[in-house]
Each structure stands twice: as C-alpha cells, then as structure tokens.
Amino acid sequence: MRILVVDDDPICRTIVAVHLKALGDIEVREAGDGDTAWGMLKRNHFDGAVLDWQMPGKSGLEIVREIRKARIAIPLLMVTGESEKERVIEAIQAGTTDYLIKPFDAETLQAKLGKFAQRMRPKMPTLQG
DSSP, X not given: OEEXXXXXXXXXXXXXXXXXXXXXXXXXXXXXXXXXXXXHHHHSOXXXXXXXXXXXXXXXXXXXXXXXXXXXXXXXXXXXXXXXXXXXXXXXXXXXXXXXESSOOHHHHHHHHHHHHHHHSXXXXXXXX
C-alpha cells in the first residue's frame, strides 16, 4: 500500500511516516505543502493520505474537497490543531475519514493509524465450504 503524508512540519511528517511503516507493508511518500501534495495525488496512485489542515499552498481541507470532487475513494486522515467542533464537522462533511488533533501522543497516533490502515486493506473473499 502507498500512503501520502502531507505536513509542512518535517518532524510531524517523520513521526507519522515511522508509525505507518511500523504497521506493515506500507510505502510512505511525503509532501511539505498542499500544492506539491495535490500534484502527487493527480500523478500517482495512493491508497490513502494523512493531511495537515494548515500548510502552504492548498490546505488539507482543500485537498480533501478536491479528492472527493474527483470521486477518489481513499481514506483520508486529517491531522490538525483545529479542535473546535465546527471545524471537525466541516472536515468530516468535506469527506475526511477520520480526524486527529495535535498535539497527540504515540498511543493515540498508533490507534488512529491502525484504524486508518485497516480501511485500506483489501477485503479477503470468504471461502465457500
């Protein structure tokens, strides 16, 4: 699986990438701003994306809206310091799959990323006996 991690903070990108890679067979690509991320999403196949809300170029929310407008059905995790209820609702209505509020601890990050990765795993066919 290939995941795009987008955040203008390189430390946050690295933390998320390390935790994603620890989940198994996941290739992580990174972008430091929204415009670069949107270009990568248009040119490459990704199975999911982890997006910061506020960053240079397109915001994470703008990227979510563009992805959903293009009818790309991949899970999207918004990672942000925006914790106001209205902002969370706005992100979910735009098509965000899940939401992680900064600052977060390692346990919370692992739990969110684990659920996120589960949404990307292909469904195994049931065996007929």
